[in-house]
Each structure stands twice: as structure tokens, then as C-alpha cells.
Amino acid sequence: MMEEAIATYREEASELLAELETSLLDLEETPEDNDLINRVFRAMHTIKGSGAMFGFDEIASFTHEVETVFDMVRNGKMTVTKRLLDLTLKSRDHISYLLSCPLGEAVDRSDGDEIIAGLRQLVPQIELPQKGSTEVPAINLPTVSEDELANESTWRIRFRPVSNILMCGTNPISLINELRGLGTAHVVAQFDEIPPLEEIVGENCYIYWDIILTTTRGEDAIKDVFIFVEDDCEIKIELIDKSGLIDKDEGYKKLGDILVERGDLSPVEMQKVLMLQKRFGELLVEQGLVSPEKVQSALIEQQHVKSVRKERSETPPQEAAASIRVPAERLDQLINLVGEMVTVQAHLSQVSMAGGDATFISISEEVERLTNELRDTALNIRMLPIGSTFSKFKRLVRDLSSELGKEIEMETFGAETELDKTVIEKLNDPLVHIIRNCIDHGIEMPEARKAAGKPSHGTVYLGAEHSGDSVLVTIRDDGAGLDRDRIRAKAIERGLLSATAEVPDKEIYAQIFAPGFSTAEKVTSVSGRGVGMDVVKRGIDGLRGSIGVDSVRGTGTTITLKIPLTLAIIDSLLVKIGKDHFVLPLASVEECVELTREDVTNSHGRNLANVRGAIIPYIPLREHFGMTVDRPDIEQIVIADLHGSKVGFVVDHVVGEHQTVIKSLGKMYRDVKGVSGATILGDGTVALILDMGVLLQAVDKLENN
Amino acid sequence: MPLNSSVRENGEIIVTSGGRLTIENAAEFSRIVREALEASNVVALEFEPEVEIDITGVQIICSGCKSAAAGGKIFTYHGTQPQALTDIITSSGAERHAVCKHNNDSTCIWFGGTK
Numbered sequence: 001m002m003e004e005a006i007a008t009y010r011e012e013a014s015e016l017l018a019e020l021e022t023s024l025l026d027l028e029e030t031p032e033d034n035d036l037i038n039r040v041f042r043a044m045h046t047i048k049g050s051g052a053m054f055g056f057d058e059i060a061s062f063t064h065e066v067e068t069v070f071d072m073v074r075n076g077k078m079t080v081t082k083r084l085l086d087l088t089l090k091s092r093d094h095i096s097y098l099l100s101c102p103l104g105e106a107v108d109r110s111d112g113d114e115i116i117a118g119l120r121q122l123v124p125q126i127e128l129p130q131k132g133s134t135e136v137p138a139i140n141l142p143t144v145s146e147d148e149l150a151n152e153s154t155w156r157i158r159f160r161p162v163s164n165i166l167m168c169g170t171n172p173i174s175l176i177n178e179l180r181g182l183g184t185a186h187v188v189a190q191f192d193e194i195p196p197l198e199e200i201v202g203e204n205c206y207i208y209w210d211i212i213l214t215t216t217r218g219e220d221a222i223k224d225v226f227i228f229v230e231d232d233c234e235i236k237i238e239l240i241d242k243s244g245l246i247d248k249d250e251g252y253k254k255l256g257d258i259l260v261e262r263g264d265l266s267p268v269e270m271q272k273v274l275m276l277q278k279r280f281g282e283l284l285v286e287q288g289l290v291s292p293e294k295v296q297s298a299l300i301e302q303q304h305v306k307s308v309r310k311e312r313s314e315t316p317p318q319e320a321a322a323s324i325r326v327p328a329e330r331l332d333q334l335i336n337l338v339g340e341m342v343t344v345q346a347h348l349s350q351v352s353m354a355g356g357d358a359t360f361i362s363i364s365e366e367v368e369r370l371t372n373e374l375r376d377t378a379l380n381i382r383m384l385p386i387g388s389t390f391s392k393f394k395r396l397v398r399d400l401s402s403e404l405g406k407e408i409e410m411e412t413f414g415a416e417t418e419l420d421k422t423v424i425e426k427l428n429d430p431l432v433h434i435i436r437n438c439i440d441h442g443i444e445m446p447e448a449r450k451a452a453g454k455p456s457h458g459t460v461y462l463g464a465e466h467s468g469d470s471v472l473v474t475i476r477d478d479g480a481g482l483d484r485d486r487i488r489a490k491a492i493e494r495g496l497l498s499a500t501a502e503v504p505d506k507e508i509y510a511q512i513f514a515p516g517f518s519t520a521e522k523v524t525s526v527s528g529r530g531v532g533m534d535v536v537k538r539g540i541d542g543l544r545g546s547i548g549v550d551s552v553r554g555t556g557t558t559i560t561l562k563i564p565l566t567l568a569i570i571d572s573l574l575v576k577i578g579k580d581h582f583v584l585p586l587a588s589v590e591e592c593v594e595l596t597r598e599d600v601t602n603s604h605g606r607n608l609a610n611v612r613g614a615i616i617p618y619i620p621l622r623e624h625f626g627m628t629v630d631r632p633d634i635e636q637i638v639i640a641d642l643h644g645s646k647v648g649f650v651v652d653h654v655v656g657e658h659q660t661v662i663k664s665l666g667k668m669y670r671d672v673k674g675v676s677g678a679t680i681l682g683d684g685t686v687a688l689i690l691d692m693g694v695l696l697q698a699v700d701k702l703e704n705n
Numbered sequence: 706m707p708l709n710s711s712v713r714e715n716g717e718i719i720v721t722s723g724g725r726l727t728i729e730n731a732a733e734f735s736r737i738v739r740e741a742l743e744a745s746n747v748v749a750l751e752f753e754p755e756v757e758i759d760i761t762g763v764q765i766i767c768s769g770c771k772s773a774a775a776g777g778k779i780f781t782y783h784g785t786q787p788q789a790l791t792d793i794i795t796s797s798g799a800e801r802h803a804v805c806k807h808n809n810d811s812t813c814i815w816f817g818g819t820k
Binding site: 187188195 | 728731732733734735738739742759760761763764765767768769771772775793796797798799801805806807
């Protein structure tokens with residue numbers, strides 16, 4: 001159970017760190033936004049509190065220092081500066097590092113110490129808590145949210161200080177005020193141990209306290225308050241109420257039960273008094289069993305818990321309860337099962353149609369409808385807004401531009417656009433490489449920009465939008481643009497382009513994605529080795545996506561990534577060659593036209609078709625795959641749009657649209673070019689999924705050779 | 706006026722608070738009140754408006770009240786309570802609205818009851 005709780009903490013803390021990073025980057029733009037300052041504080045506060053609860057003491061103590069500084073910002077004692085944000089972002093990274101360390105093992109504190117030293121320099125006028133000091137700056141908690149309400153507990157604390165506590169320089173009221181800072185507290189000072197004047201030692205402390213505290217912070221936070229006095233003082237902390245427990249009613253324990261629990265009354269005495277049928281508190285005082293002060297204190301506890309419970313019962317159902325956290329693996333399992341079901345449903349449809357039984361066909365159609373709904377719902381569960389990754393890139397732009405001495409800001413749009421979780425994860429590396437290139441090669445130095453009549457600070461735009469069954473991710477910069485002639489020359493030098501060929505600009509720009517291609521004169525720590533853009537190409541190909549590049553010299557470059565919404569189930573076109581089935585992703589398919597023997601003869605082996613006056617090259621898949629079955633009189637050309645060029649794929653028959661559940665081919669087949677996976681058809685046979693882009697490249701290469 | 710005591714013509718002893726009733730002069734404060742209660746049946750505390758009071762001052766007032774009640778004497782104050790006393794009563798959770806058994810089951814005139 002503890003391992004599960006720790007794993008959950010790690011997961012939640014990672015989410016909080018992502019939120020923290022976003023808030024800090026936004027805060028850089030609007031440093032006086034109190035909502036953002038509170039959000040940063042709250043994230044730190046939660047990471048610290050929960051960290052302490054699950055044994056992440058390093059995280060708790062480090063975060064406490066940063067949180068304290070942000071508390072000063074919240075209280076207007078400090079302003080947000082670039083240095084503060086730099087240090088807080090580094091703190092975020094350090095917490096992330098601490099989070100990744102195995103619990104209980106030694107950690108490298110050097111970065112953390114450096115950050116804390118930096119933070120201390122920022123607040124020379126206000127001292128941060130020193131190790132060993134009993135003074136901890138009081139922190140006023142932000143208003144308790146509904147989420148926090150769910151973790152609220154009520155504690156009964158009896159604090160009996162050592163008699164010489166005042167002589168030791170500790171003021172018990174400061175400790176009580178710290179407890180008040182943790183939540184809602186009722187404090188009752190008990191005077192019954194104060195002796196008469198003949199016996200009193202003026203400097204001693206005789207008062208002890210009963211405190212009823214409702215807080216979201218947990219027992220450790222309460223213990224922390226007493227950390228420097230716990231060895232000498234008597235401190236009793238008892239949980240008396242907790243949200244999440246099913247309350248018998250909104251009320252609370254009877255007065256007698258509270259006093260017995262506190263040890264102020266014995267059960268026998270309570271029973272005796274109950275026999276008298278008068279108000280219990282009055283009876284106790286009358287009989288001299290309990291002092292009026294103690295009765296009052298118990299009544300305060302009763303009232304406190306009653307009101308907390310009442311408030312809780314009146315709070316509307318929380319939104320948080322409407323969502324649950326599910327491990328990604330379980331969702332993958334669900335998608336797999338839905339995939340199986342789609343396959344079985346296809347088989348059912350086939351069998352029902354073959355049988356011709358109207359009732360059976362009707363049931364099969366109903367199953368088909370439900371399966372489609374189930375498929376869409378299951379796929380939607382995995383959809384996440386792409387904006388969750390945007391903050392990472394904002395940070396990248398911020399750090400790299402500062403490293404390179406450039407002034408660059410990032411603007412984003414379409415953060416709410418949803419994509420499959422796996423797709424988002426796989427998009428990360430390509431986007432990092434593209435943005436690094438924009439910063440290093442695209443955006444000019446401030447002086448160069450000014451000389452070119454541009455504002456000294458450059459902008460990188462990152463956005464996403466839906467386009468049919470795909471998402472277009474656009475990365476645009478207002479930098480120098482690509483040097484068409486230089487790329488062309490380099491491509492010719494490397495044999496990627498023919499020196500005499502007239503090649504459209506888009507094709508020239510596409511050369512930047514070739515492995516090892518770089519026009520950079522020097523290799524920097526950021527880019528220039530000609531490796532990154534090749535990674536982009538491979539990454540996007542792996543997602544069955546495509547890349548478009550557009551650039552205007554002196555104005556900037558736009559790279560557009562077209563990514564399918566999901567990787568699990570796709571709409572496709574089912575085709576046949578001989579007895580074998582193949583699948584072509586429908587997203588790229590434009591139309592199908594017939595190819596007769598006469599057309600083939602007329603093309604004189606050049607594999608070109610005339611489609612309404614347009615000459616379209618085609619790839620005869622039968623020949624390409626070395627299939628020897630008889631060619632039908634009329635074949636079909638499936639015309640696809642690949643990176644803006646139309647290309648035909650010749651097959652025997654077009655069967656029709658098909659829901660394709662993608663299955664990977666396994667390691668044995670990873671070197672097979674032109675096939676990206678397989679799917680199981682309704683009758684149980686396997687159809688290969690064709691990768692049209694790779695097929696085209698393979699044919700191009702063959703012809704060039 | 707420093708922490709001190711004086712006897713009125715009617716025998717009542719007035720203890721003046723001076724500028725502070727804190728740990729620094731706690732021993733002296735308790736001695737003055739004790740001696741006043743030994744010498745007189747009625748002892749009244751007069752506070753300086755700007756007096757500082759800490760938890761030791763609160764304890765000695767309570768102790769004086771208990772001693773007076775036990776000896777059948779009166780321990781009270783003249784004028785209004787200073788802000789410092791009100792503040793420390795609130796911050797230490799010392800408010801008392803119920804009767805006090807150490808004060809002959811009367812309400813506490815110092816920490817929340819009425820005179």
C-alpha cells in the first residue's frame with residue numbers, strides 16, 4: 001500500500017511540477033499576477049506537505065525554503081524578479097531530481113544548497129529560517145479549496161510546556177500561533193495548575209493548552225510546530241475527525257465521551273453522573289469531578305467538530321470526485337480489447353451477411369453500432385490536450401535564448417487541441433529538435449535583427465489545430481529563413497539532388513531532414529551536427545505523420561507537422577492483390593481510378609497515368625512486392641497525396657473502407673521497408689498496412705540508382 | 706509610574722502596573738501582589754494604558770485571584786483593562802465566560818467575565 005501511495009505521490013508531484021513551471025513562465029510575463037503567485041505557492045506547499053507525509057524529507061525541507069520566499073512574495077514583502085524566477089525554475093528542476101531519487105538513499109544536495117544560497121541573497125532584509133532555529137516564519141495558508149477540503153482532518157492537541165520554557169526563550173503563544181496558521185483552531189488555556197501566590201515562581205509556565213485544529217496539512221505539519229520543544233514538553237496529538245470518514249451524523253461525541261477520552265473524567269464517574277438526569281456539564285461541576293474550564297474546553301471541541309462536519313456536509317459534491325486517476329497501462333489494455341472487439345465484430349458482420357438471416361444481420365448491425373461507439377469512447381479517454389507539453393518548450397526557449405544571448409519569446413496557440421497520449425509523448429523529441437534549430441539557426445542575434453529592421457526580440461510560435469482526422473502542429477519563427485541556395489548546393493554536393501534538376505522549393509527545404517545534413521559552419525552546444533532534423537523525420541514518420549516546410553528568406557520559417565489523432569485504430573482503404581489483402585491509411589488517399597491493360601501499354605513502361613489531364617506517377621505494387629499472380633484486365637490506381645505530391649499505388653481490387661486495428665509486426669520484420677504494421681480482418685486473415693511514404697522513397701531510390 | 710503598591714485611606718492597596726508585567730519583573734510582581742493580599746482585604750490593580758503583558762503576567766493575575774478567593778479577600782482592578790491584556794487573553798486562549806471554582810464559583814472578572 002505504501003509503495004502505491006509513494007508512486008501516486010511521485011505522479012502527482014510531477015504534475016504539480018509541470019503546473020509550477022507553467023505558472024513561473026507565465027509569471028515572467030505578468031509578474032504582478034497574484035493568482036499566479038498563489039498558484040506557485042500552492043504547488044510548492046502541496047509538494048512539501050505531501051512529500052513530508054510520504055517520507056520525502058529532502059523534498060519537504062528544500063521546498064520549505066523556496067515556499068517561504070514565495071510566501072514573502074505573496075505577502076508583498078518581495079517582488080518577482082528575473083533572478084527569483086531563475087532560481088525558482090532551478091528549484092523546480094532540483095525537486096524533480098529529488099523526486100527521481102530512490103527513497104531513503106543519499107542525494108546530491110549541491111544544486112539545492114546553491115539555490116538556497118541564491119534565494120537567501122535575494123532576501124537579505126528578511127532572514128530565512130536557519131537550521132537549529134526555533135523561529136519559523138508563520139505562513140498563512142491560502143484559502144482552503146474544495147480539493148483540500150477532501151484531506152481535512154481535525155486534531156485534538158494537548159500542549160503542556162516544560163515549566164522553564166519561558167526562561168529558555170521560547171514563547172508558547174508563538175507555537176500556538178503557528179498551529180493557528182495551519183488551519184482553523186480553537187485554543188483553550190488551562191489555568192488549574194497555576195498555584196497560589198505563596199507557591200508561584202513568576203518566571204515558570206504553569207498554563208497548558210487544549211487546541212482543536214482542523215487542517216489539511218497532516219500530523220507531521222503539527223509535529224513540525226513542536227519540533228524544537230518536543231523533547232521537554234508533553235505533547236499529545238489525537239485525530240478526532242477526518243473528512244472521508246463516514247460520519248454517523250453531522251453531530252459529534254457527547255460531552256462525557258470527550259472528557260473520558262481526554263483523561264479528564266473516568267468512565268465510572270461518568271456513569272454515576274448520568275444517573276442523575278441533569279445537564280451533564282453542570283452535574284460534573286456540581287460534583288467537583290471536572291473543573292468548569294475543562295467542561296468549557298470539551299464543549300468548545302464539541303462545537304468545533306460539529307461545525308466542521310456541518311460545513312462539510314453542506315459543501316457541494318466536488319468536481320475532483322468526478323474524475324479518477326487510472327494507470328496508462330490499463331487504458332492501453334482497454335484499447336487492445338476494443339481492438340480485438342472491432343476485429344471480431346468485422347467477422348460477425350461477414351458471417352451474418354453470408355448467412356442472409358435478417359434477424360442475425362440486424363443484431364450484427366446493432367453490435368457494429370455499439371462497437372463503433374465503444375471504440376470512439378475508448379480512444380477519447382486517451383486524448384490529452386497538447387498544451388500539457390507546451391510549457392516544457394517555453395522553458396526550452398527561455399533557457400536556450402538566454403544561453404545564446406538572444407532575445408526570444410514563445411507564443412502558443414491551440415493548447416486545448418487533443419491528441420492521443422502516446423502521440424503527444426512521441427512528439428516531444430521532434431519538437432525539441434525543431435525548436436532548438438529555430439533558436440540557434442532561425443532567430444538572429446538582436447543586433448542583426450535591428451540592422452534588418454526587425455524588433456530585437458524574436459518570436460517562436462508553437463500551435464496546434466485539428467484538420468480532419470489529423471492535428472497540424474505548427475512551429476513558426478520570425479527569423480532569417482532558410483537559405484534555399486545553400487541547402488540546394490549542399491544537397492547536390494551530397495548527391496541528394498541532381499545539379500540539373502528543377503526542384504520545387506518545398507523539396508529543397510525537405511533536404512534539411514536528411515541524415516547528417518547541416519549547413520551550419522560551426523557546431524554549437526545547441527545544434528549544427530546535422531543529427532536533430534533527421535530525428536524529427538524519423539519521429540514523425542514513426543507517427544505516420546508528415547512534415548511540411550515553408551520559408552521566406554529574411555522573414556522566417558514555418559514547419560508544419562501533420563499527425564494522426566491516434567495510433568491505435570485508423571480508418572483505411574482495404575485493397576487486394578491476388579488473394580492477399582493490404583491496407584492503405586485513408587487519410588492520405590484522394591481517389592481511385594481504373595488502370596486498363598491499354599493504359600499500361602500506352603505508358604511505355606514509365607508508370608505514368610493520365611488522370612483528367614494530370615500526369616500522375618504510379619507504383620505497381622504487384623511488381624514491387626514480386627507477386628507473380630495473374631494480373632486482372634482492369635486494375636485500380638489508389639491515388640494518394642504524399643507531402644503535397646500525388647502518387648498512385650496500383651492494386652487488383654479496392655475492397656472498401658475498413659476500420660484498421662493496428663498490430664505491430666514484431667522485431668523480426670522491423671527491417672521490412674514499406675510495411676508499417678498489420679491488421680486482422682474479419683475472416684481471421686492478416687492484411688499488411690502499407691507505408692506509402694516509405695514505398696515512394698524506395699522507388700525513388702531505385703530509379704535514381 | 707513604576708510597578709509599585711500604595712495603601713489608600715480605606716485600607717485598600719493599589720498595585721500600579723508600571724510599563725511592564727513581563728518575565729523580567731515577574732518575581733517582583735508576584736511578591737508585591739502577595740504582600741498586598743497579606744496586608745489588606747482589598748487589593749486593586751491599576752494598569753498603565755501602554756503596559757506590556759506576557760504570559761507570566763497573566764499567570765500572576767490568575768494566581769492572585771485564586772489566593773484572594775481562598776483567603777476571602779478581593780483582588781480586582783480599577784479602570785479599563787489595557788489593550789495588551791485583552792490581546793494576550795485572546796492569543797493565549799485564556800477567555801473565561803464560565804464560573805471559576807478557584808474563584809468561589811464566580812465568573813472571572815479578569816479573563817472575560819464582568820465585574
